[in-house]
Each structure stands twice: as C-alpha cells, then as structure tokens.
Amino acid sequence: xxxxxxxxxxxxxxxxxxxxxxxxxxxxxxxxxxxxxxxxxxxxxxxxxxxxxxxxxxxxxxxxxxxxxxxxxxxxxxxxxxxxxxxxxxxxxxxxxxxxxxxxxxxxxxxxxxxxxxxxxxxxxxxxxxxxxxxxxxxxxxxxxxxxxxxxxxxxxxxxxxxxxxxxxxxxxxxxxxxxxxxxxxxxxxxxxxxxxxxxxxxxxxxxxxxxxxxxxxxxxxxxxxxxxxxxxxxxxxxxxxxxxxxxxxxxxxxxxxxxxxxxxxxxxxxxxxxxxxxxxxxxxxxxxxxxxxxxxxxxxxxxxxxxxxxxxxxxxxxxxxxxxxxxxxxxxxxxxxxxxxxxxxxxxxxxxxxxxxxxxxxxxxxxxxxxxxxxxxxxxxxxxxxxxxxxxxxxxxxxxxxxxxxxxxxxxxxxxxxxxxxxxxxxxxxxxxxx
Numbered sequence: 001x002x003x004x005x006x007x008x009x010x011x012x013x014x015x016x017x018x019x020x021x022x023x024x025x026x027x028x029x030x031x032x033x034x035x036x037x038x039x040x041x042x043x044x045x046x047x048x049x050x051x052x053x054x055x056x057x058x059x060x061x062x063x064x065x066x067x068x069x070x071x072x073x074x075x076x077x078x079x080x081x082x083x084x085x086x087x088x089x090x091x092x093x094x095x096x097x098x099x100x101x102x103x104x105x106x107x108x109x110x111x112x113x114x115x116x117x118x119x120x121x122x123x124x125x126x127x128x129x130x131x132x133x134x135x136x137x138x139x140x141x142x143x144x145x146x147x148x149x150x151x152x153x154x155x156x157x158x159x160x161x162x163x164x165x166x167x168x169x170x171x172x173x174x175x176x177x178x179x180x181x182x183x184x185x186x187x188x189x190x191x192x193x194x195x196x197x198x199x200x201x202x203x204x205x206x207x208x209x210x211x212x213x214x215x216x217x218x219x220x221x222x223x224x225x226x227x228x229x230x231x232x233x234x235x236x237x238x239x240x241x242x243x244x245x246x247x248x249x250x251x252x253x254x255x256x257x258x259x260x261x262x263x264x265x266x267x268x269x270x271x272x273x274x275x276x277x278x279x280x281x282x283x284x285x286x287x288x289x290x291x292x293x294x295x296x297x298x299x300x301x302x303x304x305x306x307x308x309x310x311x312x313x314x315x316x317x318x319x320x321x322x323x324x325x326x327x328x329x330x331x332x333x334x335x336x337x338x339x340x341x342x343x344x345x346x347x348x349x350x351x352x353x354x355x356x357x358x359x360x361x362x363x364x365x366x367x368x369x370x371x372x373x374x375x376x377x378x379x380x381x382x383x384x385x386x387x388x389x390x391x392x393x394x395x396x397x398x399x400x401x402x403x404x405x406x407x408x409x410x411x412x413x414x415x416x417x418x419x420x421x422x423x424x425x426x427x428x429x430x431x432x433x434x435x436x
Contacts, residue, residue, distance in 0.1 A: 010064070010096065011105070013059055013060030027054075027059045028054050031267065049140060050139075058113075062101065064141065078093070099346075103342070105126075105147070105150045106150055115316060115319075116173075117334065118163040126147070127151065153341060153344045163337050177293070181312055185261075189261070190214045190259060191263070192216050192263050193252075194218060200227065202263050202293070203227075206261070207235055213245070214244045216228045218246070228244045252272075257284035260288070262301075264292075264293070265300070268296070271302045273300060290310065292313045294314070294315045301313060371404055378395075411423060
C-alpha cells in the first residue's frame with residue numbers, strides 16, 4: 001500500500017519583536033496590492049494554499065504544502081521583492097510549522113501577539129487578509145479552515161477573558177505621551193491624518209482631554225466629514241464643547257503650523273509629511289514644540305523629522321515602550337486566553353490528523369471490500385453446487401478472517417527488530433484493548 005504524502009501548514013514572517021519599523025515597512029503590503037502578491041507567492045512557492053497577513057506590526061505568510069521546503073521558497077520570494085533586494089532580512093524572519101502555526105494564528109487574531117495586548121484592530125486586518133485570499137482563490141482547504149477557527153478563537157478570547165479590557169492601551173499611551181510634553185491638553189490643537197480604526201481610537205481618547213480643537217484630514221473630504229460627525233456625536237456631555245472639523249490633505253501644507261499634536265495612520269505607501277514641511281511649520285510656530293505620532297506602517301512621517309529640535313516624533317516602536325500595562329488584569333486575562341488557545345490548537349491538530357488519515361482509511365476499506373467480494377462469490381458458487389449452507393457460512397467466515405488477518409500476521413513475521421515493539425503496541429491497541 002503506497003504511503004500517502006503528509007500535508008502540513010507553515011508560516012514565515014517578521015514582526016515588531018524581530019525587525020525594526022524600517023525593515024517592516026519594506027515588506028508591508030497595502031490591501032490594494034495583496035491579491036497580486038498572493039498570486040505571485042503561490043506561483044513562486046507552488047503552495048497548495050496561501051494567505052498573506054500584513055499589519056502595522058507584522059507581515060506573515062501562511063502556507064500549506066507537503067514538505068518544509070516551502071519555507072525556503074517563501075523566504076526567497078520575500079527577499080526578492082524589489083523594495084527588499086539588497087537588504088538582509090533573513091535574520092529577522094521566523095519560521096513555524098505543525099501545531100505552532102494554528103497556535104500562532106490564534107494568538108495573533110486574539111491580540112496576544114500584538115505590541116498592545118488585546119488590541120482589536122488586528123482581528124479586522126486578519127479577516128480582510130482572509131477575504132482577499134479567498135477572492136484570489138488561494139484558500140480552499142485546511143488553511144481556510146484554520147482561519148475560520150481563528151475567528152472563533154478570537155471571539156472566545158474577547159468574550160470569555162479580560163484581554164479585551166486592555167484594547168485601548170495604544171490610545172491611552174498616546175495621550176499620556178502628549179500630556180508629558182504639554183501638560184494640560186485643553187489648550188492644544190490636534191490634527192488626525194487618516195480615518196481608520198487607529199485614528200478613530202486615538203481621536204476618541206484625545207477628545208476626552210477637551211483639546212481646544214481637533215481636525216480630521218483625509219484625501220477624501222467626505223470620509224473626513226463622516227468621521228468628524230461620528231466623533232462629535234459620540235462625545236460625552238462633558239466634552240460637547242470640543243470642536244471637530246474636517247479638511248482635505250491638500251490643505252495640510254498651509255495649515256500644519258496650526259497644530260501642536262499630529263497623529264497619522266494612513267495606508268499611503270510613501271511618507272505624506274516630510275522633514276521640510278515640519279521645518280516650515282516650526283518656523284511659523286516660532287519654534288513652539290510639536291508632538292508627532294506616526295501609527296502607520298509604512299510610516300507617514302519621514303524618519304529624518306526626528307532630528308529636528310523641538311519635534312517629538314513617536315512611532316509604533318517607541319510607543320510600545322511606554323504603554324500602561326495594567327498588569328494584574330492583563331496577566332489574568334492572558335492566562336485564560338492562552339488556555340483557550342492551547343485547547344483549540346489541540347482540537348485543530350486532531351482534525352488535521354484525522355483528515356490526513358482519510359486516504360489510508362479509504363484504502364483499507366477498499367482492500368477489505370475486495371476480500372468480502374472474493375469470499376462472497378466463492379460462497380455463492382458452493383451454494384449453487386448444493387453444499388450445506390451451514391458449512392458454506394463457516395467457510396465464508398473463516399475465509400474472511402484469514403484474509404483480513406493475513407497482512408498483520410505477515411507484518412509480525414517480517415518486522416525488523418527495532419520496529420517490532422511499536423507494531424506490537426499498535427496491534428494490542430487494535431485487538432486487545434477492551435475499549436474497542
């Protein structure tokens with residue numbers, strides 16, 4: 001009986017723990033380019049299934065294949081990207097296989113592997129990545145099931161543990177940093193560039209500090225207007241006086257100097273605020289300091305801006321160093337979440353093992369059916385020739401028994417010594433274990 005090839009899941013990637021932001025942004029894939037990237041990845045690696053998860057803090061390739069050579073092909077594909085060529089990213093890559101893949105995917109979607117434990121944005125990003133993969137027809141089997149399980153695990157962690165209570169830590173840390181510079185934020189003017197979840201979360205927290213003015217800037221004015229209206233409607237009665245206005249990015253150069261705090265998080269692949277623009281803004285502000293918070297990957301603000309006196313630039317990496325942990329609540333929630341993830345990882349791997357054994361089970365059943373058919377035909381001939389039915393039934397039963405047991409008996413006689421103990425244990429489980 002030929003041995004069936006073993007299918008397995010693999011993952012390759014880098015994140016905020018293994019690579020600095022300047023490397024992460026080189027391998028970041030905007031949503032608009034993920035389908036083309038996935039199709040290229042699948043062709044280059046010959047993977048049976050593929051998914052690409054690219055967020056602010058990570059880029060990860062999830063793959064299904066019959067052997068681990070897929071990992072080297074995936075690494076080669078990643079390092080051959082035009083924006084990566086000439087940069088040695090291999091020391092920053094991590095590789096996962098087997099049970100480590102579902103365990104990692106569950107932790108990522110649940111927010112346990114995030115810089116800010118429990119942040120909810122990553123789940124939406126994973127869901128978007130899975131949708132793109134389905135649309136690109138690169139998900140169709142076990143890897144697709146893995147991600148469906150991932151969403152269920154994330155929901156369980158969110159609803160059954162306290163991990164979700166720390167989801168606003170990113171925004172809280174942003175406000176804390178700004179307050180360290182300006183003290184009372186009620187006199188500050190704040191600009192938010194972008195309309196995504198990160199901006200919405202940060203804007204809601206800054207609004208609670210009653211700043212003098214908040215402005216939402218976006219390429220599309222209508223989206224800026226929608227977010228400004230939404231934030232205004234959600235303000236508590238104590239903060240209804242906070243003015244929130246929309247504007248377009250085209251107005252940014254002429255108005256940048258008006259803002260004490262600038263928070264950015266867009267999907268732009270290139271910086272939208274350069275060193276020259278900040279220098280001009282500082283000059284018009286008469287060197288009054290500016291607090292800049294870049295939550296985007298790739299970065300929205302040129303890194304050279306950090307060298308300007310009077311500018312305090314923070315990115316996701318530097319923000320992570322000052323996050324308020326709320327340790328007691330978080331650690332208790334993490335322990336509960338890890339227990340959920342471990343149990344679901346075990347369940348998924350059992351499903352994988354059962355799925356892998358299906359072809360073998362089909363072959364065993366086919367072989368047994370051949371034996372049944374041969375013995376049944378022999379019995380029918382004997383009955384047709386007038387033999388005693390009871391004798392025929394006895395011969396049928398003995399013939400089936402001998403044929404079905406022959407492979408096991410032959411294996412025992414011919415088994416090599418170093419494999420005999422394992423074979424005996426398997427046969428004892430099959431034939432002597434009273435539970436069967």
